[in-house]
Amino acid sequence: VLRAVATTIRIAVGLDVGIEPGALGDDGAYDAHRGQIDSRRILPRLEEFATEGTMVLGIADRDLFSTVFQWIFGEAHLGGHAAVVSTYRLQPEFSGAPPDLMLLQQRLSKECLHEIGHLFGLVHCENPGCVMRFAGTLAEIDSKTVDYCDSCLMEIARKRGSG
């Protein structure tokens, strides 16, 4: 799944993508009482891994929360260097559907591209098919395409050019 997601990112934004194994949440970011990982604690640690000209995208299999939010699909600092996405709620099994790796891969790709967009400084987009459109439910994620709209793609190109 991760390899497929890496390929999607490479095609969509032309970034070189490397995959590094690692355990997220084992360093105090896991809240045993909630059974969730605090994304606000993870993001600063991921930022530490980012070197000049790179971004770090953490993929967690546990559920994420973010201080004031009960749960989140993922989080990124707008214009930052690190983001995190969880597969927990993206799995078809979470909503009672049978396992479907292809569907999980598509959803994860969309969420990763979405958070990468935020790292490039993009805000949510109102274009219905754009991957930068806000999605609060699985149905809304499924209704997006695995791609940026032309405006968002141009904005990313502009940011990359100036950055």
Add this chain to the structure above:
Amino acid sequence: MTQAEGTALKILVVDDEIIVRRSLKDWFEEDGHSVHAAADGAAALKLQHDEGPFDVALIDLKMPGMDGLELLRHLLAADPSLSVVVMTAYASVDTAVRALKEGAWDYVTKPFDPDLLSQLLRRSKEHRDLEMMNARMRQSIDEIVQPRPILGHSAAVAHVLDQIANVAPTETSVLITGESGVGKELVARAIHANSKRSYMPFVVVNCGALAEGILESELFGHERGAFTGAQFQHKGKFEAADKGTLFLDEIGEISPHTQVELLRVIEEKTVIRLGGNKSIPADFRVVAATNRDLRQHVAEGSFREDLFYRLNVFQIEVPPLRERREDIPVLAKHFCTRFARQMNRLPPRIDSIALRRLTQFDWPGNVRELSNAIERALVVQKGDVLTTEHFPMLRDRQSTPNGSSSRSLSDVERSHICRVLEATNWNISEAARILEVDRGTVYNKIRSYKIEHGTPSESNDPSSRE
């Protein structure tokens, strides 16, 4: 496409916990909104003063110092259109309900469900857009439906305008009195336009123009099959004027039977359609007008005293034009401009002799007659100056000592009837009243003199001269 600037919201976040402020700020900024954050009530009010107005304020209920409820009251007092969302922990939902009663727009519980918070913001944006659209439409309607101005510099007009300004914002019933053609409907429209009901309907019923049965059906409506020909249910004018103003013109003409039902509807604010038995609530303000002396009709017993007092809570007497002659030049020039624009030409000048004669004339048909006279003058005169020649009624007056001696009695009578009909816009009841004859006589004269709409008061048609 990134979110357009015009669709972004301006949000105020107030919470004593920095982590909440920072999280919400990041979250909303990802959505393209502009966010200002404050740690307490005092700082929030300062931000509202310095950076406002905001579209939405998210405020924590439990804060040291000024609590959320107090802050809510202050924020709304400064900006009643602000959508305030209160943030509360699960344990304080009761307080959130209190906040809703105090005018909060919605509440969210902490920690937030991101989907619910996003929906709330979306609804808030829709709410703001509707408010903006509403404001734009009100402005457009204002531009379209501004009533024609009541013109004049006389003390009499100033007094009428004062009375309108005083009574318009209230819910008081108004009785407008004055001779035919003085502009009673204009006064009624001005009252409506300056009232809280101005964006709701202004419904006119000419009580003198309709036969009794038809008037009742018009006013109160009827159910299907209420009478022969009532094939469909019909809503009456009272229902049509719901939340607006009902203008009952020529109120002195209504029959005793209709007066009874009218009084009941005005007192109970409910209508029962003809042939129906259901009371339908109606929220209307009544403005009535008459050119009759209703007090005398009450004394004679032809108009109900209780209905008279219901309608005559506030009376505006519109003076006849001959009692405010100083307004005639202003009105004459105004009508010149208006009709010239309608005819797509430059407004002609009225020469000084004609203007003096127009000012000296008595105008039995008042402003309406003056308006008709100017319109007709513009039709016959294609040049850029109007003289006495273009106003036949002035010529009559001028020629009276010599000219009338060569005319037959019937010729003078015909000419006078024509003029009165024109002055009253062919309102036969009104013409009969001015001529002090009954309506049948007016009809007979029209037939015998072969008078038609548009017949000049000084006819050259030999067939009408006997």
